[in-house]
Amino acid sequence: MPLLFFFFFFFVTPTLSLIQEGLLLLEAKKQLLPSSSSSLADWNPRDPTPCNWTCVTCNPNTSHVISLSLSSLSLSGPIPSSLCRLPSLSTLYLDDNFLISPLPSTLSLCTSLTHLNLSGNLFTGPLPSFLSSLPSLLHLDLSFNNFSASIPPSFSLFPNLRSLNLVQNLLNGTIPSFLTNLTTLTSLHLSYNPFLPAPLPSEFGNMTNLQDLSLSGCNLLGPIPASLGKLSNLRNLALTYNSLQGAIPESLISGLTSIVFLELYENSLSGSLPRGAVWNNLTHLEGFDASGNDLTGTIPSELTRLKKLGSLNLFDNNLEGSLPESIVEAESLYELKLFNNSLNGSLPSQLGSNSPLQTLDLSYNNFSGEIPAGLCRRGALQEIMLIYNSFSGRIPESLGDCRSLMRVRIRNNNISGTVPEAMWGLPHLYLLELDENSLTGSISTYISGASNMSSLSLSFNMFSGSVPQEIGNLDNLVQFVASHNRLSGRIPTSVVKLSQLGKLVISDNELSGEIPLGISALEKLNDLDLSNNKLDGNIPSELGTLPVLNYLDLSGNLFSGRIPIELQNLNLNLLNLSNNQLSGEIPKEFDNENYKKSFLGNPGLCSSSSVSGLCQNLGEKKKNKIKYDWVFRFIFVLAGIVFVVGVTWFWFKFRSIKKMKKKVRPNMLKWRSFHKLGFSEYEVVKLLSEDNVIGSGASGKVYKVVLSNGEAVAVKKLWGPKNRTTVSEKDGFFEAEVETLGKIRHKNIVRLWCCCNSGDSKLLVYEYMPNGSLADLLHSSKRSLLDWPIRYRIAIDAAEGLSYLHHYCVPPIVHRDVKSHNILLDEDFGAKVADFGVARTFSRVTQGAESMSAIAGSYGYIAPEYAYTLRVNEKSDIYSFGVVILELVSGRAPLDPAYGDKDLVKWVSSTLEQSGEDQVIDPTMDVKYKGEIIKVLNIGLLCTNPLPINRPSMRKVVTMLHEISAIPRTTSGKLSPYYQEEADNENHHGNTV
Known part of the structure; x- marks a missing residue:
């Protein structure tokens, strides 16, 4: 009998306990996931033992559940209280879901928890004070949520938090x-919160166990507290994007003996970098970033000789003097960024010879002398950017053997001689920018090997020979x-095989012959400038078939013959055919006079509208022809009158029949009103004529109807079943629009008066x-109507909607289709969000996100994760709203062949990196608003972050936009995510389709 009890206790009881834990998990699953979800399909009541279930880990000895890893499963709702009834649960990962507040107080019963990760959810309200009562908790992650209020005092009471x-x-x-007071803490991350x-x-200097501090x-x-220098175990210190001032304390540099990465950029720090023995203590320093401050003086040689220094970033300061020769002793150096300073002198001749240098950016300084020959001796160099300096001599032959090179920018220097022949054909090189030097020689046939070349820029040099x-x-x-x-031939x-080519500018050379046949194949060509050469023959009519050509300059050549009428098909911003x-x-x-300068210097060209400066013979001939043909015109007029009379009689006859039929039709129409109307619905139907069409799109036509009471309305008539697009038909455009707009009342949402479905x-x-729409104005000749205050107001209105x-x-x-075409503007340029035909409610999204079978939205606005998943x-x-902000700031469309294989988001990011914010901001806007514009640009970049979890909520966006107007304007400022997470309390007029 005792033996039987022994077997029962050790085998039956654990099994019953395990089944009980499985039932608790099944209970939690019901609260977190819809039954249709396959994420946890093997959580099956027919097999209630959970140790083999997905995302579940059990203790191999006791078979109790010890870990749940439920990350990124689109879970929704509150945290199930049943989870804390698992007695041995030590790890709970619920990050990257859609969980909402409040956190259940039953979490305090999870006494075995050591790891709790709730990041990337939708939690709101104050931080829960009861979390500090978890006795075993070592790691707590509540990042990327909407927790508000102050950090509660109870957070100083965690007994073992790391x-x-x-x-x-x-x-x-x-x-x-x-x-x-958290003396056990080794990692503290508080970045990007709107603290006061x-x-x-200064007490932070007492946290001597800290290894990572992110603020x-x-x-x-x-100033930076000097007491931080006592953190001898600190490996990573981030104090970027604050308003810290003063000099970097010497004690900070000398005391952080274990530091690996030190980031201090985007503050107002000033003074010189510390010198002397303070650097000798930093034997573990691998990266030093003090960029974007107001540092002066010279670069300490003690800093540059650190053996483990891998990344040295001192850009955007006021440093002077030369680059210390000791930089060649930094044997681990892979990144050196010193751009935007006042450095001078020549570079150390052995730079790069002793280190795996990958990135060298010395742009916008006063460096001179020759480019060191050993930059790529270790075979790792990828980027060399030396623009706007005074380098001279030749491009080192060794760069021709540097097969790792991807970007070379040496424009605006005094480089001479020829380009190393092998350099033309480097296989990974995608950007070669050599403009404004004194380079000679020809473009080598080796260029056929540059298979990744995207941008080749050689202007203002002395290259000769033919283009191969x-x-x-x-x-x-x-x-x-x-x-x-001096290119010839x-x-x-x-060239007609370059299917991705968007810009071809080879003006002011000595080219001859005709434009190659087949140029119509360049469907992405946006800018064609062949001016001031010796080209001849006729202008090809196929130029008129290029779909996106905006700039055409063929002036200063020997073209003859007639101007192809096909050029009228182009939507040109510039046309210049003068001096041919x-x-x-x-x-x-x-x-007309608008194009007068486009044709000057062509003696054989004639104008029929008396454009000054061109011959008028054609106009006189036409006048004579009118005199001879008056008889024929009279006959045609007489025939026309007879025809009109006949059509009029037929129309009145037809109208009387139609009125008879219409007496019955109103009873068949099914009208539904959403507001008190001041007009008759049937009056709308009578005024729907083709003369009133103001827009047409995939879902139907839009009419402007002026009613008898003087009020104007916009009427969208959806296509019938034969013309309806697949997306509209599948997603139920009409039903979605009515369901959504019929119940919305907001000043920034377009109002739906009524609808008819018969x-x-x-x-x-x-x-x-x-x-009309924002796109109609912003991307047309009417852009000048949108000054910055109006654009700023449009951004706020759309964000509030x-x-x-x-x-x-x-x-x-x-909404699922946010774009500038769907942001409509009233008479005062107030903005309202429109077009809800593909909108979805959250309840449908969170419970069926994986059932979407087609992408709704417009290319250029679609979020990366939506397109893929x-x-x-x-x-x-x-x-999508972030893309609209970038449109408002830049004045550019979301897609443009000028971007190459990029969209507006990628173009803005790369342009900011390469050329700065001045090349992104719409040049038509007043410079006095530059400070505000940059801050709005920051918000656009936040919204278009490739990781959804890093994008702010729309409430945050509204708050950030409103707060910009309260900050004093400045005409200068560096791009910074100052508003990364600012405070938050949680081509037709008229409407378009």
Whole structure:
């Protein structure tokens, strides 16, 4: 009998306990996931023992559940309280889901928890005080949520906490000094919270166990506390994007003996870098970043000789003097960025010879002398950027053997001689920029090997010879600019094979012959400038078939014959055919004073509209012809009158029949009103004529209807079943629009007055927006109407409309097609969000995100994760809105052949990196608003972050936009995520399709 009891106790009891834990997990699954989800399909009640289930880990000895890793499963709702009834649960990962507040107080019963990760969810409200009562907790991660209020005092009471991560929430108050009571803490991350401006408490220097301290974007003021130098175990210190001032304390540098990465950029630090023995203590220093401050003086030689120094970033300062020779002793150096300083002198001749140098950026300084020959001796060099200096001599032959090179920018120097022949054909090189030097020689046939070449820029040099046929092998070439050289011969016929080419500028050379046949194959060509050469023959009519050509300059050549009328098909911003040998009549589209300068210097060209400076013979001939043909015209007029009379009689007859039929039709129409109307619905139907069409799109036509009471409305008439697009039909455009707009009342959402659904006839009647869509104005000649204050207001209005959808509608609504075409403008340029045909409520999204079978939205606005996974949430709208912000700031469209294989988001990012914000901001805007514009640009970049979890909520966006106007304007400022997570309380007029 005792033996039987023994077997029962050790085998039956654990099995019953394990089944009980499985039942608890099944209970939690019901609360977190819809039954249709396959994420946890093997959590099956028919097999209630959970140790083999997905995301579950059991103790191999006791078979108790010890770990749940439920990351990135689109879980929703609150945290199930049943989880804390698992007696041995020590690790709980619920990050990157859609969980909401409140955190259940039953979490305090999870007494075995050592790791709790709730980052990347939708939690709001204050931080839960009860978390500090978890006796075993070692690691707590609550980052990327919407927790607000101050850090509670209870957070100083964790008995054993090792790491605390509260990054990117809405925490306010000041950074509390009581956190220093957490003596066991080795990692503290508080970055990007809208704390009140205040100094960093000096008590932080007492946290001697800290290894990682991240306080970027925390509104820190004043000097860096010298007490931080006592943190001898600290390996990573990030104090970027604050308002710290003063010099870098010597004690900070000398005391951080274990530091690996030190980041201090984007503050107002000033003074010189410390010198002397302070650097000798930093034997573990691998990276030093003090860029973007206001540092002066010279670079200490003690810093540059550190053996383990891998990354040295001192850009955007006021440093002077030369680069110390001791830099060659930094044997681990892989990155050296010193751009935007006042450094001078020549570079150490052995630079790069003793280290695996990958990136060298010395742009915008006063360096001179020759480029060191050993930069790529270790075979790792990828980027060399020396623009706007005074380097001289030749390009080292050794760079021709540097097969790792990807970007070379040496423009605006005094480089002479020839380009190393092998350098033309480097296989990974995608950017070669040699403009404004004194380079000679020819473009080598080796260029056929540069298979990744995207941008080749050679202007303002002395290159000679012909452009080789091998250039046609560069399948990825987007830009070829070689103006102001001595190139001769014919344009290679192979150029028509460059299917990605968006810009071809080879003006001011000595090219001859005709434009190659087949140029119509260059469907992405946006800019064609062949001016000031010796080209001849006729202008090819196929130029008129290039779909995106905006700039055409063929002036200063020997072209003859007539101007092809096909050029009228182009939407040109610039046309210049002056100073050629063209003859005949100017095409009607161009025959006006606006294009006068486009044709000067062509003695054989004639204008029929008396454009000054051109011959008028053609006009006189036409007048004579009118005299001879008056009889025929009279006959035609008489025939026309007879025809009109006949048609009029037929129309009145037809109208009377139609009226008879119409007496019955109103009873068949099914009207539904959403507001008190001041007009009759049937009056709308009578006024739907083709003369009133103001827009047409994939879903139907839009009419402007002026009613008898003087009120104007916009009427969207959806296509019938035969014309309806697949997406519209599948997603139920009409039903979605009615369901969404019919219940919304917000000043920044376009108002739906009423609708009609009678089978094949579907009408939606909206308020009329006289200034049309944002896209209509922003990307047309009317852009000048949109100054910065108007654009700023449009951004706020649209953000408030989307914020209402996301945060105040129950259930919340995802628009899914946010774009400038769907932001309409009233008579005062107030903005309203429109077109909800593909909108979805959150309840449908979170419970069926993986069931989306097609992408809704417009290319250029679609979030990366949506395009790849078809999973949609509010972060998709935020990305699209970020693209709209970039449009407002840059004045550019989301897609443009000028970007190459990029879209607007990638173009802005790369342009900021290469050329700065001045090349991104719309040049038509007043410079006095530059400070505000840069801050709005920052918000656009936040919204278009490739990781959804890093994008702010729309409520945050609204708050950030409103706060910009309260900050004093400045005409200068560096790009910084100052508003990374700012405070938050949670081509037709009229409407377009």
